[in-house]
Amino acid sequence: MSLQVFLNDRLVPKEEATVSVFDHGLLYGDGVFEGIRVYGGKVFLHPEHIERLFESARAIRLEIPMSPDEMTRAVEKTVAANNISDGYVRLVVTRGSGSLGLDIRRTSDPQVIIIADTITLYPPEIYEEGMPLVTASTIRNHPQALSPRIKSLNYLNNIMAKVEGSDAGTVEALMMNHKGEVAECTGDNIFIVKHGVLKTPPIDAGILDGITRRAVLRLAREAEIPSEEVTLTRHDLYVADECFLTGSAAEVVPVISLDGRPIGDGKPGRTTNRLLEAFRDLTRK
Structure with a gap:
């Protein structure tokens, strides 16, 4: 039918x-x-x-x-x-x-x-082995031009950054905001882990208020994982212990490198895997 x-x-x-x-x-x-x-x-x-x-x-x-x-x-x-x-x-x-x-x-x-x-955004090995990222030169929309919190049909900003990622051989790309700070990726929010603390850019960094992002922050609180919504730079990602992305379609995806620099030991981290499993448990409730 x-x-x-x-x-x-x-x-x-x-x-x-x-x-x-x-x-x-x-x-x-x-x-x-x-x-x-x-x-x-x-x-x-x-x-x-x-x-x-x-x-x-x-x-x-x-x-x-x-x-x-x-x-x-x-x-x-x-x-x-x-x-x-x-x-x-x-x-x-x-x-x-x-x-x-x-x-x-x-x-x-x-x-x-x-x-x-039905949908399959990424193959299973991405969740097991992690994905590389590159930084796009296309920045996120300026909040005073069009608020990134509006999930509008005009996605050309994200598409052009996605093209840069595809050209570089990655399936996602990191986008900065108008101040040169980390915003989000073309279709996902971003998190890092440093010294056991979970960190993600705040809403006023010019990002979408992701539903899965909210869910992961709740799961972190329930698991007593310290978390912060804080301004991040690319340097923070380069020296992070772990990194992952969240999105309704993507769910929770480990990131293992940015711009050719390994993140942590270049493998999905313990906190990432813990939150990925907790998220999967949440979807089965």
Whole structure:
């Protein structure tokens, strides 16, 4: 049976899931989205994702034509219709059709699109052996230009940094902020461990307030691992004992080098593996 996509108020075969070429989501990247994991048929950290979606929409003055409860039910309906046990949901809300201009007052009919499918972002060996990173020259958006806390459809900033990583032979790339501090990677938040203390850039470093990032910080507190949200530089990463990334699609991924410099002993560290296992346990609850 064809994949069923939720479009506005009903499920349709993916071949029929279409939007207007005049939609501002297509023309200008004008909209918001969430990427959500599904484990054992259960939508993982669902309330947090729905809340962030509506906050992103509010920040760009986009009126979502559904309530949070209705959106929650629509996601669950789409997951069930596609028999997704372990998979991924892409939830998109566009501004809707408009003119060939920027005026949002000339748009109408925001589109709600929910896709539920399987996903494998990285091969198993990445989680066992770790991944290398390079630093991209493309910096994260300046917070006064477009807040990185808004999960918008305009991902060109991240894509161009991802291109740099791909050109260098890595699957991820580190992005700095406008002050030259560590921000995040193209699709994931970043953590280091130094002398037993878990450290990650604060929200005001110009990063996405990651749902998985929040979950890992909670897991660290529960495991009594000291943690700090603190400004980091590339030097801090170069001399770290461990490093890992977090994201809804990526989960928890060990990092073993940055810009050709081994991090720690060049292998996934003890704290990283401990938090990876704790996160996997959380997804099975």
